[in-house]
Amino acid sequence: MDPILQVEDLTVAFRTEEGPITPIQGVNFAVGRGRTLGLVGESGSGKSVTTKALMRLLPGNARIDPQSQIRYRAKSGEWVDIHRLRDGARKLRQIRGGEIGMIFQEPMASFSPVYTVGNQMVESIRLHTSLNRREARALAIEMLAKVGLSNPGQRIDQYAHELSGGMRQRAMIALALSAGPALLIADEPTTALDVTIQAQVLDLMRDLQRDLGMSMIFITHDLGVIAQIAQDVAVMYLGTIVEKGPVREVLKAPQHPYTRGLLRAIPSLDRLTHRLSPVPGDIPGPSERPPGCPFHTRCTEAIAGVCDRLEPAETMLAPDRSARCHLLQTAGRATA
Amino acid sequence: MARFFVERFLGMLVTLFVVSIMVFIIMELPPGDYADRFAFRKFSGLGITVTEADIQAIRVELGLDRPAVERYFSWIGNIVLRGDFGMAYAFETPVTRVIGDKGWLTLGLLVVTLLITYVVAIPVGIYAAVRRGSAPDYALTVVSYLGLALPNFMLALVLLYFANRWFGASIGGLFSPGMQQAPWSPAKLWDLITHMWLPALVLAWSALAYQIQTVRATMLDELGKLSVVAARARGVPEGKLLVKYPARLAVNPVVSTIGFDVNRIFSELPIVAAVLGLTELGELLLRAYLDLDMNVAGAILLILTTIIVVMNFVSDLLLAWLDPRIKLGG
Ligand SMILES: Nc1ncnc2c1ncn2[C@@H]1O[C@H](COP(=O)(O)OP(=O)(O)O)[C@@H](O)[C@H]1O
Ligand code: SF4
Ligand SMILES: [Mg+2]
Numbered sequence: 333m334d335p336i337l338q339v340e341d342l343t344v345a346f347r348t349e350e351g352p353i354t355p356i357q358g359v360n361f362a363v364g365r366g367r368t369l370g371l372v373g374e375s376g377s378g379k380s381v382t383t384k385a386l387m388r389l390l391p392g393n394a395r396i397d398p399q400s401q402i403r404y405r406a407k408s409g410e411w412v413d414i415h416r417l418r419d420g421a422r423k424l425r426q427i428r429g430g431e432i433g434m435i436f437q438e439p440m441a442s443f444s445p446v447y448t449v450g451n452q453m454v455e456s457i458r459l460h461t462s463l464n465r466r467e468a469r470a471l472a473i474e475m476l477a478k479v480g481l482s483n484p485g486q487r488i489d490q491y492a493h494e495l496s497g498g499m500r501q502r503a504m505i506a507l508a509l510s511a512g513p514a515l516l517i518a519d520e521p522t523t524a525l526d527v528t529i530q531a532q533v534l535d536l537m538r539d540l541q542r543d544l545g546m547s548m549i550f551i552t553h554d555l556g557v558i559a560q561i562a563q564d565v566a567v568m569y570l571g572t573i574v575e576k577g578p579v580r581e582v583l584k585a586p587q588h589p590y591t592r593g594l595l596r597a598i599p600s601l602d603r604l605t606h607r608l609s610p611v612p613g614d615i616p617g618p619s620e621r622p623p624g625c626p627f628h629t630r631c632t633e634a635i636a637g638v639c640d641r642l643e644p645a646e647t648m649l650a651p652d653r654s655a656r657c658h659l660l661q662t663a664g665r666a667t668a
Numbered sequence: 669m670a671r672f673f674v675e676r677f678l679g680m681l682v683t684l685f686v687v688s689i690m691v692f693i694i695m696e697l698p699p700g701d702y703a704d705r706f707a708f709r710k711f712s713g714l715g716i717t718v719t720e721a722d723i724q725a726i727r728v729e730l731g732l733d734r735p736a737v738e739r740y741f742s743w744i745g746n747i748v749l750r751g752d753f754g755m756a757y758a759f760e761t762p763v764t765r766v767i768g769d770k771g772w773l774t775l776g777l778l779v780v781t782l783l784i785t786y787v788v789a790i791p792v793g794i795y796a797a798v799r800r801g802s803a804p805d806y807a808l809t810v811v812s813y814l815g816l817a818l819p820n821f822m823l824a825l826v827l828l829y830f831a832n833r834w835f836g837a838s839i840g841g842l843f844s845p846g847m848q849q850a851p852w853s854p855a856k857l858w859d860l861i862t863h864m865w866l867p868a869l870v871l872a873w874s875a876l877a878y879q880i881q882t883v884r885a886t887m888l889d890e891l892g893k894l895s896v897v898a899a900r901a902r903g904v905p906e907g908k909l910l911v912k913y914p915a916r917l918a919v920n921p922v923v924s925t926i927g928f929d930v931n932r933i934f935s936e937l938p939i940v941a942a943v944l945g946l947t948e949l950g951e952l953l954l955r956a957y958l959d960l961d962m963n964v965a966g967a968i969l970l971i972l973t974t975i976i977v978v979m980n981f982v983s984d985l986l987l988a989w990l991d992p993r994i995k996l997g998g
Pocket of ligand 3: 379380381519520
């Protein structure tokens with residue numbers, strides 16, 4: 333794999349009123365050039381915090397641990413240590429939007445209510461290219477057409493609240509892509525949309541990713557969506573990646589009990605009604621991360637005396653495939 | 669925008685009409701009428717006995733025997749068409765002459781007070797929000813609570829005392845003693861400006877404290893919005909980002925309460941004017957009430973309320989300009 337982004341040992345802590353919490357602990361993953369990595373996990377597992385950390389967009393009460401490494405390979409071919417950049421650094425600003433684009437779950441809230449869609453697109457284009465206002469506007473209209481907005485020349489002067497939900501998310505995609513990023517981070521871009529529109533937006537993103545030769549991190553809590561859009565997948569639970577590998581292999585032969593639970597929760601036509609009860613049990617709060625394997629409070633296969641005490645190490649199953657579970661280690665080593 | 673403007677403008681005219689009726693009713697409230705007071709004033713102490721018939725004659729002469737509706741329309745008609753507010757009985761001169769340039773001075777004081785309030789409160793509130801939890805933020809919070817707790821006239825007295833000690837001169841009033849009666853000239857204008865800042869600061873005091881807290885709170889709210897994070901994720905430089913996205917919306921509550929501020933300033937004006945020895949409408953209004961000179965009182969009330977209503981209109985327009993969602997809502 334030719335990586336565009338490498339994340340090593342990412343650990344993020346927050347100061348909160350109830351004391352410090354560490355919702356991201358030792359996360360490792362890489363995104364291959366021209367590939368889509370699906371990041372999947374239940375709500376609260378730390379998907380958004382992880383991707384915000386990549387863009388250094390975390391709020392003031394957050395701290396990225398000093399040993400964390402976020403390395404990005406820019407369009408110029410140069411490796412940039414994002415974790416080392418100063419807060420206001422020019423390089424960081426160039427990366428934000430120009431190298432890495434981001435779209436969010438709430439298209440409405442992502443746009444400012446007091447500026448037109450075009451205003452925000454032109455701003456972004458002009459920050460990252462040398463185009464003048466007129467050229468930038470032409471490019472913006474072109475992008476809006478590319479994401480499937482009818483009447484882009486008119487839509488560009490509308491406000492986000494004047495567009496329908498699906499149109500808004502398409503416009504958000506156009507905005508994020510307008511400055512030509514090489515990597516797109518999409519944080520649950522379809523979750524807030526109607527089911528029929530979800531499918532359309534998903535198709536659109538897959539086509540765009542292929543046509544533009546982009547890399548993508550696609551976040552979702554639905555493993556079913558991953559199969560449709562990603563080539564690689566990382567499954568996250570309570571701030572750790574418990575299993576990762578090529579989508580086809582992970583879906584065919586999931587190695588971690590949590591991945592298996594998520595797979596069972598994928599709605600199919602005959603089991604649509606079961607959708608609301610995915611993996612049994614409650615997710616522990618961020619301040620009550622269980623000792624040992626973080627999943628042991630819900631795991632039906634937990635080994636008593638082991639899983640609740642020892643944190644499982646990452647077991648490499650293939651060069652591009654790994655999982656963190658005591659069941660995967662030899663019995664002798666697991667009980668040692 | 670044109671439709672919005674016309675709608676709000678018509679709304680303002682309706683409000684002004686209602687307000688003028690209320691002012692007229694207030695003018696009618698004191699016992700007796702203009703003729704009674706006119707006669708009493710004119711003939712008392714002269715040994716002349718005034719009969720009911722004399723008063724009735726004055727009443728007819730001045731048209732006071734006509735029904736209230738008719739009198740209202742002739743009163744407001746004269747004001748709107750000719751700028752004629754009637755006669756001040758106490759001085760036997762037109763009300764306009766009694767008021768003189770006090771109307772303009774009051775308006776000037778109001779504008780300077782509002783400017784001081786907003787020019788200080790908006791940037792300071794934004795700064796406090798961006799530096800939330802820092803030492804300057806806490807200091808500002810303490811100072812603004814002090815500002816809310818300390819009454820205006822106390823501040824006026826304290827400032828007067830120190831101004832007197834440090835500058836050695838009387839700082840009260842809106843003009844230096846020699847300038848009061850002088851005709852308008854650049855020197856007089858400068859004199860006014862050097863006197864204006866003190867009462868304006870005193871009047872701005874509580875609004876300043878209040879608006880700093882408002883701006884800070886809204887700014888904090890706006891800073892946490894996804895649209896701000898999204899703009900940051902597009903690489904918008906932080907300074908430009910703060911002004912363009914959260915700050916623009918953080919001034920909304922300030923703009924929408926311009927009318928309240930005007931109202932409050934006018935309520936506080938008489939007492940501050942009394943302490944600082946200002947000659948403006950508030951002080952004249954107080955005197956007109958005491959004399960039951962209702963033509964003067966009515967004129968002043970009408971001027972003050974008109975300013976409030978017009979400022980509300982201005983605030984509506986500014987708000988619509990700042991936030992396009994408002995126009996859509998009608
Ligand atoms: N600003 C914050 N302050 C404190 N804790 C936070 C903050 N943002 C996120 N968290 C914590 O981080 C955890 C992961 O959140 P998030 O990444 O949003 O989950 P996901 O996107 O997977 O649903 C949550 O449990 C939450 O408590
Ligand atoms: S380590 Fe134990 S508790 Fe954790 S997933 Fe594996 S079997 Fe379950
Ligand atoms: Mg999330």
